Amino acid sequence: MLQPIDISVFLALVTAIVAIGFICLQAWYDRRDAILSDHRRLSSVFSCTRCALTYVRPRRREEAPCPRCGWNNVRLKF
Numbered sequence: 001m002l003q004p005i006d007i008s009v010f011l012a013l014v015t016a017i018v019a020i021g022f023i024c025l026q027a028w029y030d031r032r033d034a035i036l037s038d039h040r041r042l043s044s045v046f047s048c049t050r051c052a053l054t055y056v057r058p059r060r061r062e063e064a065p066c067p068r069c070g071w072n073n074v075r076l077k078f
């Protein structure tokens with residue numbers, strides 16, 4: 001029992017569905033970028049004073065042990 005609809009109504013529906021899809025995609029990408037940006041911004045960089053290894057640890061922290069030699073290093077500040 002399908003009723004024929006006007007072509008302008010059909011095009012308006014398709015346009016609305018596509019527009020809603022683009023808005024949802026934009027919101028999803030914005031949220032993903034914010035999460036990735038926070039993750040990168042909150043990481044801490046260390047340079048080992050014993051073996052000269054440069055390494056990154058998640059979250060903001062002042063000290064972290066070197067993964068190669070175990071020496072406890074202070075976070076680099078830029």
Ligand SMILES: [Zn+2]
Binds near residue numbers: 049
């Ligand atoms: Zn080291």
